[in-house]
Amino acid sequence: MNRYRLPIALSIALAALGSVQAQGTDYSELLKRVDATVTFEGSDLSAEYTIVKRDPGGATSTTVATMFRRDATGQFLILILAPAIDKGKGYLKEGDNLWLYDPVDRVFTFTSAKERFQNSSFRNSDFNRSNFSKDYTPVSGTREKLGKFECTVLELRATNDTVSFPRMRIWVTDDYLVRKIEDYSLSGQLMRTSAIPSYQKVGDKWVAAGMVILDHLKTKNVGGKVEYERTTVTIAKPSLAALPGSVYTKEYLEKVAR
Amino acid sequence: MTKVGRARIVAILVLAASVSWAQEEESLDDLFNDPVDDTVSEATPTDHLAQFVTDDKIRFSGYFNAEGGVVAGWTSWPVVSDPSAGFDGTVGLTATANLYFDARPDPDFRFYGYMTTSMNPLAGAATWSGFSIGELFIDYTWLGDVFIRMGKHDMAWGQARLFEGVTDIMADAVSGFSLRASLPTLLSGVSVIGMINRADVTSYRQICYAAKVDEVLFGTMLSLGARYQLDEGLNALVSVKRVLWSVDLLVDTVLHYDDEAFYPRVLAGFFREWPDIKLYGEYYYNGETEGGQDHTAGLACGFNNIVGSQLDLGLQWIHAFIDGSGSATAGVTWKPWKYITATVAVPVAYGPDGSRYVTTFNEDVADRRLALVFGLEMEVSF
Numbered sequence: 001m002n003r004y005r006l007p008i009a010l011s012i013a014l015a016a017l018g019s020v021q022a023q024g025t026d027y028s029e030l031l032k033r034v035d036a037t038v039t040f041e042g043s044d045l046s047a048e049y050t051i052v053k054r055d056p057g058g059a060t061s062t063t064v065a066t067m068f069r070r071d072a073t074g075q076f077l078i079l080i081l082a083p084a085i086d087k088g089k090g091y092l093k094e095g096d097n098l099w100l101y102d103p104v105d106r107v108f109t110f111t112s113a114k115e116r117f118q119n120s121s122f123r124n125s126d127f128n129r130s131n132f133s134k135d136y137t138p139v140s141g142t143r144e145k146l147g148k149f150e151c152t153v154l155e156l157r158a159t160n161d162t163v164s165f166p167r168m169r170i171w172v173t174d175d176y177l178v179r180k181i182e183d184y185s186l187s188g189q190l191m192r193t194s195a196i197p198s199y200q201k202v203g204d205k206w207v208a209a210g211m212v213i214l215d216h217l218k219t220k221n222v223g224g225k226v227e228y229e230r231t232t233v234t235i236a237k238p239s240l241a242a243l244p245g246s247v248y249t250k251e252y253l254e255k256v257a258r
Numbered sequence: 259m260t261k262v263g264r265a266r267i268v269a270i271l272v273l274a275a276s277v278s279w280a281q282e283e284e285s286l287d288d289l290f291n292d293p294v295d296d297t298v299s300e301a302t303p304t305d306h307l308a309q310f311v312t313d314d315k316i317r318f319s320g321y322f323n324a325e326g327g328v329v330a331g332w333t334s335w336p337v338v339s340d341p342s343a344g345f346d347g348t349v350g351l352t353a354t355a356n357l358y359f360d361a362r363p364d365p366d367f368r369f370y371g372y373m374t375t376s377m378n379p380l381a382g383a384a385t386w387s388g389f390s391i392g393e394l395f396i397d398y399t400w401l402g403d404v405f406i407r408m409g410k411h412d413m414a415w416g417q418a419r420l421f422e423g424v425t426d427i428m429a430d431a432v433s434g435f436s437l438r439a440s441l442p443t444l445l446s447g448v449s450v451i452g453m454i455n456r457a458d459v460t461s462y463r464q465i466c467y468a469a470k471v472d473e474v475l476f477g478t479m480l481s482l483g484a485r486y487q488l489d490e491g492l493n494a495l496v497s498v499k500r501v502l503w504s505v506d507l508l509v510d511t512v513l514h515y516d517d518e519a520f521y522p523r524v525l526a527g528f529f530r531e532w533p534d535i536k537l538y539g540e541y542y543y544n545g546e547t548e549g550g551q552d553h554t555a556g557l558a559c560g561f562n563n564i565v566g567s568q569l570d571l572g573l574q575w576i577h578a579f580i581d582g583s584g585s586a587t588a589g590v591t592w593k594p595w596k597y598i599t600a601t602v603a604v605p606v607a608y609g610p611d612g613s614r615y616v617t618t619f620n621e622d623v624a625d626r627r628l629a630l631v632f633g634l635e636m637e638v639s640f
Contacts, residue, residue, distance in 0.1 A: 046304070046306040046307070047306070048306065066306050066309075066310075068306065068307070079310065084639060085639075094446070094474070095474075096477060097446075097474045097477070097479070105414060106412050106413060106414050107414045109417075109506075110474075110479040110499050110501075110506075111501055111506060115504070115531070116533065119533060146287065146290045147287060147288075147289070147290025147291040147292075147293065148290060148291060148292070148293070149290055177296075179290065180286070180287075180290070193286055194286075195286035195287075195289045195290070197289045197290055197293030197294065198293050198294040198295065198296055198297070199296045199297075200296065200297045200298070200299045201296065201297065201298040201299060202299045206296075207299075209294070209296075209297065210294075212286055212289060214286060218533065237304040237306070238299050238304075239303040239304040239305070239306060240303055241303040241304070241305055241306070241307075243307060244402065245443065246399070246402060246403055246405075246442060246443065247307065249442030249443060249447070250442060250446075250447050250472075251405040251440045251442040251447065252405075252442065254405075255368065255397050255399075255405060256310035256311060258310075258317075258360065
């Protein structure tokens, strides 16, 4: 028996070493594939977002917005359609910069892109193109079953401080679609969990059909159960119709806001 | 107890704890057990832009606001020996109605305006004033890249929240006639403006000219603006804003120059927002005041849904260093019914008699030092 131990141990060690190396490479490559699957480099993307926020305890509020996005230049423009009190408000992102427009006061406000969108758990940065491969580096990966999905679970660390969360865990199915995200603070506290159970294909790329987000920082004990602020996002009527470049400007936002 | 017995108890406790934990935590994992299948979107692309740039009919909308309330308090500090000394009460009622219209017959053309009327029955006749034009302008997109807005329209420069308008060198635009041409794709936006803001303008020399350039450099927003009119002189604005650790930091500097004077106005401030709290503070220096010692500072904080209730709390404090006067206000608002907001506030004005926040800038019609305000406001947009 002893004469087999060394070769077996060596082969296990070599396999493990090979696996780590392969996984290290594969995970970075996997992130690139994830980005490529949901990024529209060759066209504009527009869609209607319905965002329903349910406070811990039950009160709900709904925001409807139209989004126009140009991934090739990192721009987006968002116009609020509802509720009536916010109708005409707009968001314009150029690179890392975000402008908010208030049509009542005719004022543009320059602000951080990381903030919460309309005070929901959905963040302004969530409208951005997917950029996992540049903003994060994978530090480990495992295989895990998530409901009916077989997933690769990647633990990610941010490569820069412009992202909303310095640490993340993402569940990626074998078709390179992210199904679940856990966002963590630098100290490891779970900040937010997002689920994307289903996608819709537009052209040869994919867009989430719906998302559910739990904000772990906004909690309430309801009947002995800890409830989090829950935000449900529905993305409808995705379109690749070409848009003029002037759409992604402050003047355009000012012009179209009602 | 045997080892097996202890192990069973430990296992039961661990299991119970894990079950208890599972019951407490809301989880999203159930969503993946039987999710809706991924789909392929319809082939016909939706023109989302069309709903904003064209409309086959003129859209009308309106706004109505009515405010009423009671203010009671002391025009001088109350004294225990004679609480009625300086005590005064006022009733107020005002109403405003606006009618808006917006026509977008073509993606490159828009016609927009609104008419406004108001009534103050306790300060005059109980009749509505005649309708006046609030704004009336056209938007025209020239050659796809030049945005032109022409007519009577508002614009806002500067960044002040608390000392609103002090660095907005175009604050009077809405009362004039302006032609603004903007090149949005040049830097972060370039605008040139010609404005007629006085009567009997017969020469181009009497027109007010202005220009503004916005650019973002290394995450910092820079805005340079200038306004010149022959009789007014030159006003130059430099605005800087940066977001650091989720705090908006801003500085506006206005330099005024004419044949008789040269002075700066400086506003510096911060703004921080949490889900249910807003906090902002500002410092304002007005070099126009003789002596060059006109410094004012302010702090404001708003709390939504205090202690889980439907009440919102607002606190504001402003202090003028030049004469030691100031105002402090605490107010609570809530919305008991649809369209209705109720307010209870306690404003306090301190400082020497006749000083800035006791008299000049005192928002109370009777210049009370200490008051209790109760107001009801109906506000409807339709």
